[in-house]
Amino acid sequence: MNQIREAHLDNGLKILLKPVRTAPVATFWVWYRVGSRNEVPGITGVSHWVEHMMFKGTPSLGKGEIMKLINRNGGVDNAFTWTDYTAYFETLPSDRIDLAIRIEADRMINSLFDANEVASERTVIISEREGAENEPRFWLGEEVQAAAYKVHPYHHDTIGWKTDLQTMTRDDLYNHYRLYYAPNNAVVVAVGDFDADEMQKKIADAFGKIPRGRDVPQVKTVEPPQEAERRIVLRRPGPTSYFLALYHGPSASDPDFFPTFVLSSVLSGVGGMSFSGHGSPGRSSRLYRALVETGLATDVDCGFRATIDPGTIDVSATARPGVPIEKIERAIFAELEKIATKPITDTELAKVVKQVRSQFVYATDGVMNLGYWLGMLDIVASYKLYDTFLENIMNVKKADVQRVAQKYLTATNRTIGWFVPANGATKSRARKG
Amino acid sequence: MANTLPITPESITRVTLDNGLTILVKDNPNNASVALRGRIRAGGLYDTDKTAGLAHFATAALQRGTRKRSFQKLNEELDRYGMSFGVGSGMELIGFSAKSLVEDFDRVLALAADVLLHPTYPRVETEKLRQEILADLKEADDDTGHVAYRAFRALCYPSAHPYHRLSDGRAETVKRLTLDALRDFHARYFRPDVMTIVIVGDIRANDAIARIERAFGKWKVRGKPAEHQLPDAPKLKQIQRKVIPLAGKTQADLVLGYPGLRRTDPDFYPLNIGDMIFGRLGLYGRLGANVRDKQGLAYYVLSGVEANIGAGPWSVRAGVNPKNLDRAIDGIIAEINRLRSEPVSADELNEARDFLTGSLALRLETNDGVAATLSDIELFGLGLDYLQRYPGIIRAITAEQILAAAQKYAQVENYALAIAGPVGG
Structure with missing residues (x-):
């Protein structure tokens, strides 16, 4: 290339x-x-x-x-x-x-x-x-x-x-x-x-003729380490319950970035890497098996984005209507604890590498995706990550994944949100206007 | 870089196997992947009011277990090789698609054939899927855009027409569909003689065809396929309006429109170009310029012609604050009136023509783009020389033809309008 x-x-x-x-x-x-x-x-x-x-x-x-x-x-x-x-x-x-x-x-x-x-x-x-x-x-x-x-x-x-x-x-x-x-x-x-x-x-x-601008102000604010678990319970009309937990994680230029990428991929699959964004649904991943296959949720995801400042590892789920949200939370926390206490398998690691490799090939079919990747990576870290991305993933060891799980997926480092449908499900009434 | 079209009679290989399966292949060595798209001429049009959602459920359940693979094994195989495969049913077509690296093409092809030919509808996994579909329907009932569109379709088409419903069905019908009904749907409608497979990627045509023949060639047909007919839709005789209040919403979504036309109707090109000028070109065409940009009433207001095998609707969609609803509707109606009463300007027509002909290069840039275009060329019988003829077809459309098409399909006094959101009640 x-x-x-x-x-x-x-x-x-x-x-x-x-x-x-x-x-x-x-x-x-x-x-x-x-x-x-x-x-x-x-x-x-x-x-x-x-x-x-x-x-x-x-x-x-x-x-x-x-x-x-x-x-x-x-x-x-x-x-x-x-x-x-x-x-x-x-x-x-x-x-x-x-x-x-x-x-x-x-x-x-x-x-x-x-x-x-x-x-x-x-x-x-x-x-x-x-x-x-x-x-x-x-x-x-x-x-x-x-x-x-x-x-x-x-x-x-x-x-x-x-x-x-x-x-x-x-x-x-x-x-x-x-x-x-x-x-x-x-x-x-x-x-x-x-x-x-x-x-x-x-x-x-x-x-070339456009003059240089003033130096832009740097964002100096650093989010202090989280000292306590935080909780939100939101009650509004809605069709079912939704769960969301954010764990503070590493930035794109942090050495923990790639192990955390693998961590989120083992939990819910490698997301789409094309600009328009559809990847595999990750139905063999841990969270899908623990939440969707068991009938607790209709979908579940672990998202992790490349950001300039430390971003979050986002775990979200949609409850199957009627399933209490406490059960969703317990099942998710059990999976997160498991990945922090026991190393992932060789098969799981190999699967992530292959998925990243194929997603990169798919994403380079067409110039638009490539333009997106180079620009986005250069803003959050460096465009050079594009050429080394797969290599970086291949260098991640099982122990690295366990280490970042232990470091980030802790109770004090998380903010949990529950969306609970107010008055049960909404009823809609139709009328002729 | 030579400006050559990727689809010409010389560059595409098209064969039909003895069992009736049609295959089209485009060899593209530029990306180390293969994209596969397939279509089966069947779908929700065979559902009845009592079995609404049958095609959708029966098709989604194909991946829940096959003769050779459990649901779990199938998911594991796809993820392990970074491949994708999906299949779903709409109202008039069942579609499937797959993607893999070149080295894994045989693998994804074998998996696709296993899913399409040999689903077993295992009880436990199929029941789980039923619950997921019911949950999706419940979420859709809370989605203002979806609720408005569903109500619009019911207003726009008579109850006997398949387009009166959406293909995902209703909770009460999905609850009652039996496993036998799902199996029967598969046995009846999945046949090679109503199926097309398009392959685009880094693979030689003869090689691709030989591999597909290995995977699908033994599939036998019995008897004749079911009739695949979508009736014409009668014109609306009066304004059909429905308001559906939904709690907890900030914005109302509206859909306003008419029964439209088939893709093969000669009016398709003038109506589609007129619609581009009306609600698509640039930032939502004339609708965007008026309702969004000038009046600031909506973030989105756009139009579309759903010209399929059947005469899908021609409609406008918008999301507006409830206090601006009447002004937004007035703005939309005013633009429909304008399209019906005066020819589009030469400038507008040239812009639409230039976009349609000039953007071919972009649409055909990727394997997926070529596969999608090739699928449509096959489905609508446009011919493999279609892209060579296309600029001529577009250049020949006149402002008078557009005016006539707008007058034929849009009747300001008779439209269907559905609104869902924090309104009325």
């Missing part, structure tokens, strides 16, 4: 290029090192709202023009915001990829943030949050996350608190944009059917 080229412009822009010449397609990404992690109380949700405003026009490209141009050229584009990053991408027939370079260089510096556009987008953002509020799992996740992080900004969800969304001003948004959207706070990733020298020159021409 050919190498990933790394380059830097004088204004601080980092560039990662990977030619893949198997289909006449290329993908172009800009990753900004900003997300809800960089937000303070009063303006929670600002990073995500800024992302929406980036489609509202610049002096040279009016509102809606970006998507129109992409469509006219047979491409797709989108953007998303998470705790640690905000990412924008265009995937196009490769002879049209210059368009993406032009669009992204323009909106890195020239987005307008018109006051009327901010006003109409406020209700759209609130509507996005309200759509999520229709899901019992959203309420549970938001409460448990807030309890697990007392001081670190991982405390709040990327969408932001509704009261902040109601009161944030145009200047709050614009100042955030001016501070964090600058070449020295961004990584450009291009993957696909192009010549690396040519692509590098085009990027330098388009982005």
Whole structure:
């Protein structure tokens, strides 16, 4: 496989290029090192709202023009915001990829943030949050996350608190944009059917004239070690009970990252590693066998994400209607205790290695996934992890997995949330309107 | 990189085995994996009101145990080799898909054949699955988008039409389906002569066909397959409106629309291009520009034409705060009126045409993308030269044809509208 080229412009822009010449397609990404992690109380949700405003026009490209141009050229584009990053991408027939370079260089510096556009987008953002509020799992996740992080900004969800969304001003948004959207706070990733020298020159021409921005404030807050188990019991109308436990875990650059990745994979399978995200359902994994096969739950998962600051190991389950949530909790804790007291088997370890190997091959079918992986990994740790990921997994020993289980899966290190349907299940009544 | 189409009559191998199984193969050496997609012409259309959910349950239960593999053994095998296999039933088709590294292709093929040909419907595992389906139905009853869409389908199609229901059934029917009924469904409708398998990946065509023949060639057919017919849907005669209150919700989901058309209907291209302009291009087309961007009423408002073997619906979906419901509905109706009363602009038409023809490269970039396109070409009889003809088909569609199609399928005075959420009650 050919190498990933790394380059830097004088204004601080980092560039990662990977030619893949198997289909006449290329993908172009800009990753900004900003997300809800960089937000303070009063303006929670600002990073995500800024992302929406980036489609509202610049002096040279009016509102809606970006998507129109992409469509006219047979491409797709989108953007998303998470705790640690905000990412924008265009995937196009490769002879049209210059368009993406032009669009992204323009909106890195020239987005307008018109006051009327901010006003109409406020209700759209609130509507996005309200759509999520229709899901019992959203309420549970938001409460448990807030309890697990007392001081670190991982405390709040990327969408932001509704009261902040109601009161944030145009200047709050614009100042955030001016501070964090600058070449020295961004990584450009291009993957696909192009010549690396040519692509590098085009990027330098388009982005090189953008001045370096101020140094961005570093997130200094460190979540103090958790001293006591925390519990949330949430009662709302809903169809069944939901369980969620967050254990503080390692960051993506911590040596414990890979053993913890294997730990979560033994518990519930290797999740999908493609950008669109479907992996194997992990039905031979420990948690599936202990909770779903026994009829206690209809699904169960152990999620573990790569993050800049220490993230969480998330264990979640949906109770089969009528099963008391205490039983779900007991079964999950029994499995977590087992993996901390007894080493995993050789078969389990080999299974994780093979799953990671095949997921990597599947994820490289198409340029978009590769663009996602390189950018995401570079934000949270380093893009170099991409080439060494499988090797790192293969170096994990059974004893490492047991050690991280003992270290992180403890009672004092966890925040437990129960969603209990209020008044039993909801009854719906239909009427003709 | 030459701009060559991956699907042409020369690059695809298509054969039909003696037992009627049709196989299409595209050799793609660029990724060390193989993607398999299959379809069987059967599904929930054979369910009755009393057996609603039978096809869905019988198909999902295939993986719960086979002649050679218990449920646990099957799961272990898939995970051990990093492979995937899934099978499920919709209203008119049963679909299955598999993926593996090239080195494991025989393994996943053998597993797929075992599941599709020799399910045993073991009691314990099948009963567990029944409970999981019942739990899914209960969760779906709490999902505003799902509840609104289900009610919309019931309003839009008469009770005798399969599209009146969704394929997952109802709790009271799923509870009563017997194991014998599941077995009978499998025996009756799983046949090689109504099945297609598409393979795309790092494998030579003759090799792939030989392996499929080894796995599926001994499968015999008896008699003739059941008729696979979906009746036309009558036009709506009045506004059909239903409001379903759900407790504990913040937002209301709405679905508004009409019975649409079949994929093979000549009106498909004008209606589909009109719908792109109406509610899909860019950020949800005209609907997005009006209801989301100008009025700020909804995070999502979009449209879609479900043109299948049968005439699926043409509908708009949106999620809105209950206090904005009337304004959002007025905005949607205003855009339907506009689409019916004046031709789309040359600029809009060109944008839609350019997108449809230009984005082929993206749609055909991955093994999965090629397999999906090839499956549709086969299902709808479009011909292996379809992609070569496609730009011509799209370029020929005019604004007048779009106007005529909009007028034929959308009647502002007669629509179906379902709303679920914190409303009424």
